[in-house]
Amino acid sequence: MxxxxxxxxxxxxxxxxxxxxxxxxxxxxxxxxxxxxxxxxxxxxxxxxxxxxxxxxxxxxxxxxxxxxxxxxxxxxxxxxxxxxxxxxxxxxxxxxxxxxxxxxxxxxxxxxxxxxxxxxxxxxxxxxxxxxxxxxxxxxxxxxxxxxxxxxxxxxxQDSGGQLTGLNARILKEAEKEKIVSVKNDLRLYGRIGRPLAQFLVYSNSPVLPELTANEEACVQFLKNNHIPVKRNEQWLSYDDLGPDYKKKFVSALILHMQNHNVPEWKLQSMIGEVYTLEKEERKTPLRDAKEFATLLNACGRYGEADVGRNVCMGDREKWYQKALGLLQEHRINLRSGIDFVMQRGVEEKENFYFFDAEDKIKESIVGIIAGMLYGSGAIQDNKPIIAFARNEDGGIKVSARGTQDLIRKGLNLGGVLKKVCLELGEKSEGGGHKIAAGCRIDLEEKEIFLQKLDKKIKQSYT
Ligand SMILES: [Mn+2]
CATH class of the missing domain: 3.90.1640.30 (inorganic pyrophosphatase (n-terminal core))
Known part of the structure; x- marks a missing residue:
């Protein structure tokens, strides 16, 4: 050692x-x-x-x-x-x-x-x-x-975003495998492989966003139909995990082909395949059965101010707290869905250098960023500019969420840096920052117009 x-x-x-x-x-x-x-x-x-x-x-x-x-x-x-x-x-x-x-x-x-x-x-x-x-x-x-x-x-x-767990994580995983607590295999890494019906599996994929599929239910249903993938068996909706090996293969090849036809780069396609973790002690077909879905359930609890619920589930509760957690996960899905519907209906506005929409109090500030990111697959926006979303804060101010694409980052876009600069110019009350591809900040209600103007300039500058 x-x-x-x-x-x-x-x-x-x-x-x-x-x-x-x-x-x-x-x-x-x-x-x-x-x-x-x-x-x-x-x-x-x-x-x-x-x-x-x-x-x-x-x-x-x-x-x-x-x-x-x-x-x-x-x-x-x-x-x-x-x-x-x-x-x-x-x-x-x-x-x-x-x-x-x-x-x-x-x-x-x-x-x-x-x-x-x-x-x-x-x-x-x-x-x-x-x-x-x-x-x-x-x-x-x-x-x-x-x-x-x-x-x-x-x-x-x-920490598995490279397609696998490494270092000490990998050692812990080995131990969990040895004790038959977790099993590992290489498969499609999209979120929801066990707990979601196939169409929803595609609709809610945001890492990566699937062009013309993410946030577009009709297109997803059509995609499955065109590729002759069964979606139901004995009146039960099928998840990806329910498909036999042949249909799984068919599904993955169809999806890869679809992505290639939409010019998705090779590295992104490769990132869709990698380790998936099954929690062998959990009941089949529940969101606890997959490590990523379990994590999402916990995040949903936290996002809605109920992290205690998630902790009790982690500590072993499969009754009262687990039911409550499932309810929160369901609420999260409904909120995502109605958020997407809201934006699709209202439409997205456009400046020279970005798209934007104001959800006001119709979308929770804690999920407006996720929805903004999903719009890249919906067909509502193209991937040539970042998207900015506004929602109301608890304190009546505005929460700003910004999302970009890998391609834009390569061209020089840094959303965290841009928001930070704009906020500095707006005065000390506003603060902002984050990552190049995803960032957020808070501004006052009356600052919205000036914020949009300043943002347009700063985003433009970041490419030069
Ligand atoms: Mn941590």
Missing amino acids: EKKEKEFFNKIKTIAEEIKKNDNFVVLHHYDADGVSSGAIICKALERENKKFKVKWVKQLYSEDIKEIKGLGKKYLFVDFGSNYLKELKKEFGKNFIVIDHHQASGNSEFHLNPLNFGIDGGKEISAAGLAFLVAKELNEKNSDLSALAVIGACGDM
């Missing part, structure tokens, strides 16, 4: 020992799929050690949250965030806190587990759920059954 890796596993030991020695924990975890699954792993492990604990999730760790939980317990455990707050945590809790995180850290502390400090890529090779799993296993061999949650967390943070 390499020296650094040895140190990494020593740190895991240190943290497990610290947990063993103490009681009365307060667990604070992030609200996305990785945050929820890592929080659940830690809670389950504490439960099995007969430790008392309180647990709470937050969307983002703020100083107020840190102050708010002070006094609720004796030992504070931060999962999937905290690395950037070590100084503050020291000030509030002295030595009585543990951080398990994989984001960029500032400083270090005794009970701080972060792969980046050991030369391990926290963006690709392990997520908070993987770290939590290693700690849990160090606490008790029995916790090896939680490996599925580590895989779910990694998928939630898109």
Whole structure:
């Protein structure tokens, strides 16, 4: 074992020992799929050690949250965030806190587990759920059954986006395979292979967007018909996973051919095939059976302010909380669908350098970006310009979501950079940023027109 890796596993030991020695924990975890699954792993492990604990999730760790939980317990455990707050945590809790995180850290502390400090890529090779799993296993061999949650967390943070899990993730996966908790195969990686009827499988595909299929149900139904793919058997809608090997092959070749006919580049086609993870202990045909679908279920819970629901499902509930989670997932699908319908009906407006639409309060600000991205497949817009979506914030302001395409990025577009610049010009109240291909910001209602003008100029400049 390499020296650094040895140190990494020593740190895991240190943290497990610290947990063993103490009681009365307060667990604070992030609200996305990785945050929820890592929080659940830690809670389950504490439960099995007969430790008392309180647990709470937050969307983002703020100083107020840190102050708010002070006094609720004796030992504070931060999962999937905290690395950037070590100084503050020291000030509030002295030595009585543990951080398990994989984001960029500032400083270090005794009970701080972060792969980046050991030369391990926290963006690709392990997520908070993987770290939590290693700690849990160090606490008790029995916790090896939680490996599925580590895989779910990694998928939630898109650490499988290269087509497979690598590094420590791959090692955890091997273990999960050996214990028959997860099985791995190479297959079509589109989201919803198990839980969605075939037409919906295509309609809601947004990674990648399928030209003339994504967000266009009629076209998807026609596509299946033209290629003689059965969509029902015994009055039951079929999912991709229900198709036999021959029909699967037929489906994949038809889809690839369709993409090639729409000039989708080779690398993107290749990214559609890769590892898929089946959770063998989960019931067939449920969204818990596939790691990515499980992660989406958790994200849906978080998005609608119910990350507790997701955590309870992760911890094993398959009754009340699971039913509630299914309801939230259903609500999410309905919202996506009616959001798409709304935009298709209202139509998209156009400036010289981008498309845009204002959903006002008709689409939730938390999903308006997803819908904007899906429009590239719908036929409502071409892929020659980025798309900007507006929705109302809770505070009455405007949430701006921007989406582009790989091709535009190659030509120089950087949406995160552009939004940041525009916001700076609008004054300090507005803030913005994000990635090149997807970004967001908040502006005041009355700033919309000037924002559109400034944006048009800045996007143009980014190509030169
Ligand atoms: Mn994470």
